[in-house]
Amino acid sequence: MSNNANDNIIIKKSETSKIDSVDFENLSFGNVFTDHMLICDYKQGIWEKPVIQPYEPFLIDPSAKVFHYGQAIFEGMKAYKDGNDDVWLFRPDQNYERFNKSAKRLAMPEVPEAVFMEGMKKLIELDKQWVKNEVGSSLYIRPFMIATGPGVVAAPAQFYRFMIILSPAKAYYSGEVKVIVAEHYSRAANGGIGAAKAAGNYSAQFYPTKLANEMGYQQIIWTDDATHTRLEEAGTMNVFFRINDTLYTAPTSERILDGVTRKSLIAIAERENIKVDVRPILVEELIAAAENGTLQEIFGSGTAAVVNPIVGFSYKEKYYELPKQENSLALQLKAMLNNIQYKLAEDTFGWTVKI
Amino acid sequence: MSNNANDNIIIKKSETSKIDSVDFENLSFGNVFTDHMLICDYKQGIWEKPVIQPYEPFLIDPSAKVFHYGQAIFEGMKAYKDGNDDVWLFRPDQNYERFNKSAKRLAMPEVPEAVFMEGMKKLIELDKQWVKNEVGSSLYIRPFMIATGPGVVAAPAQFYRFMIILSPAKAYYSGEVKVIVAEHYSRAANGGIGAAKAAGNYSAQFYPTKLANEMGYQQIIWTDDATHTRLEEAGTMNVFFRINDTLYTAPTSERILDGVTRKSLIAIAERENIKVDVRPILVEELIAAAENGTLQEIFGSGTAAVVNPIVGFSYKEKYYELPKQENSLALQLKAMLNNIQYKLAEDTFGWTVKI
Incomplete structure (x- = not known):
C-alpha cells in the first residue's frame, strides 16, 4: 500500500x-x-x-x-x-x-x-x-x-x-413487473421520514414486499398510510401513470421522496411537449382509467433502473393487465434520459458533470 | 484469553x-x-x-x-x-x-x-x-x-x-420532565413498523425531539400521524394518564409498542383495584381534564426509567402544569414494580426468573 x-x-x-x-x-x-x-x-x-x-x-x-x-x-x-x-x-x-x-x-x-x-x-x-x-x-x-x-x-x-x-x-432489467396496490401496509407516516433516504424506510418495506412476492407480485404500489386512497410510490421508486396521454405523478411531500430521476423525467417530458400533471392520484382514478381503457402505462423511476415499466397491477384481489404499448412513453423517456447520461444526446439541461 | x-x-x-x-x-x-x-x-x-x-x-x-x-x-x-x-x-x-x-x-x-x-x-x-x-x-x-x-x-x-x-x-432520574403534544411530527405509520423495536423508529424521533428540547420540553407525546387527535406514546415510552382516579393508556396497535413495563403496571394496578381503562385517549379529553381539574398525573413507562412522571405539557402553544400529587400513583406503581424486580415483595405474578 x-x-x-x-x-x-x-x-x-x-x-x-x-x-x-x-x-x-x-x-x-x-x-x-x-x-x-x-x-x-x-x-x-x-x-x-x-x-x-x-x-x-x-x-x-x-x-x-x-x-x-x-x-x-x-x-x-x-x-x-x-x-x-x-x-x-x-x-x-x-x-x-x-x-x-x-x-x-x-x-x-x-x-x-x-x-x-x-x-x-x-x-x-x-x-x-x-x-x-x-x-x-x-x-x-x-x-x-x-x-x-x-x-x-x-x-x-x-x-x-x-x-x-x-x-x-450492468443495464438493470428486472423482468416483467406486476405490482399490488397497498391496502394495509405503508412506507411512510405524515410527519415521518418518508422523504429522507433513511435506512429505516427500506427495512420496513421488506416484509410487506415478501408477502407481495409470495402472491406473485414483484413490488408494491404504496398508498398513503391514513386512507390508502392515494397512490404514492412503487417499491423503492417514484411512480408515473400515463392516462389518456397525460403523465401523472404524485407531488413530493414529507411522505414521498424527491427523486432525481423523477424530476429529470418530468423536465424531459415537458421539453417534449408531453402533458405532465403533478398532483395526488387516487386509487379510484386508476381503477376507473383501467376499466374505461384510458390507462396506458405505469412505470417506476429511480437511479438503479432509470425507468421500470409495470405490466399490470392488482387491487382488492382483482388483477388489471396493462395494454401492450407500441410507443411506450416509459421507454422513450428512458432512452432520452440515458442518451443525456451517456453523452449521446445534447445535454440541454446542463445536468452532466465531467470528472 | x-x-x-x-x-x-x-x-x-x-x-x-x-x-x-x-x-x-x-x-x-x-x-x-x-x-x-x-x-x-x-x-x-x-x-x-x-x-x-x-x-x-x-x-x-x-x-x-x-x-x-x-x-x-x-x-x-x-x-x-x-x-x-x-x-x-x-x-x-x-x-x-x-x-x-x-x-x-x-x-x-x-x-x-x-x-x-x-x-x-x-x-x-x-x-x-x-x-x-x-x-x-x-x-x-x-x-x-x-x-x-x-x-x-x-x-x-x-x-x-x-x-x-x-x-x-444506576436508578434512572431524568429531572423534571415537561412534554409537548405532537401536532406535526409522528413516530409511526398505519401499516408501518411502530410496534416493532426497530432501529429506524428511533432515529426518526431525534430531530423533532431536538426541536422540542430547544423549546424547553424534554420529550414529545406522540399522536397518531393521520389526525394528531389521539395520544399514543411519550418519547420512547408508553404513556399513562390519571384522570379522575382512573388510569388511561392507549391500546397497543401496529403504531404502539407492546411495552413490558406498560402491561406489568396495568396488571399491578388492577391487582390494587385501581381503575384502568385501556382505550384511545383524545387530545381534547386531555385538555378538558386539564381545564376542569380532573387531570391528576401523566407518566411514561419503559424499561430504563420504569416510570417517568411528567410535570406538565404544552399543546397549541399553551402550557398546562400538572398538580403536585401527595399520593402519586406513578410513584406507588413504580415502587410496587421495583419491589417485585428486586425481590423485596412477593412476586404474585411469577414474573421474575432466577439466573
Missing part, C-alpha cells in the same frame, strides 16, 4: 486490483465493489480529513448508534463513460443537497460539499477502469453516513462516519 | 476485567459496558454456535445491509440482584417473544430461544459482579440483531448477527 497525501484527501492506494476477477458480463446489481472506498469521520463537531483507501471491512463498536437507533442515510447515483473514455456524473448537486436534507431530518451532521463532491470525484478517478464504456454499463455510487458514536441511549450520536463505495453495474 | 467450550456456547473469557476502572456511583445510562458480549451469526438459513467473548469492536463490511436498509432490531431488559446476591431477570419471555415479532416484521430470521435465553443467562453469569446489590442499581441488557449481509440492493440480507451487550445502570 502506498500513501499519497494531498491537501484535502489522504489517498492510500491498493497495491493490487480485483478487477480481473470480476465477470462484467454477469454482474448482479450492488454486489461487487471496486478497489477503493472513501471514509470521512466526524468527531464531536469536526469533520476529519477524508481518506481514500482499499475497500475492506472496518471496525465498529457493538453499541454504535447505527445498530440500535438507525441513524443511517444514503444516496444512490451513477457515473457513465462516454465514447472518449471520459467519466460523467448526473446531477450530483441534487444528490448532495438531498443527502444533507436527510442528514438534518435524522439529526445527523451535514457533510461538507468538498468531502462529498471532491471525495467522490477523486475516488471515481482512482477506480475509473471499473466504469465500462458501453451503453447500459455504469458505476453505481453509494455515499452513506452512519452513526458510529457508542451508547445504548436513544439520542443522536456524537460520532459519525461518511463513506462512499462504488459498484459496477 | 482462555477458551472453554460447552455443548451449546463457546466461551472465550477475558483475561482482565475493566470493572475496577468503572465509577459505579456516577454511571450515565447506556455508556459503560461489561467485560463480555455474546455473538451469534446467522448464515444463509443456519444459526451458528453462539460465542461469548471479550467486549470489543468487530469487523463489518461497508455494504452490510444494516447500514443501508436499516434491518436492525433490539430489546431492552434489566437484571437485578437480591439480598442473597442472586441475579434475577424480569419477564424475559416477553422480551424474547417481542424480539421475534420485530424480527418477522423486518424480514429477519427469528432467534432460537436457546440462543437468546441461555446465551443471555450465561453472559450475565459471567459478568455477575457487574450487577450491584442495591435498590436502583441494575444491569441493563441489550439483545440486538443486525443485517451483516453485504450488497447495496434493497432486499433482506442473507447474513445476520445477533448480539447481547450489558451495561451497568
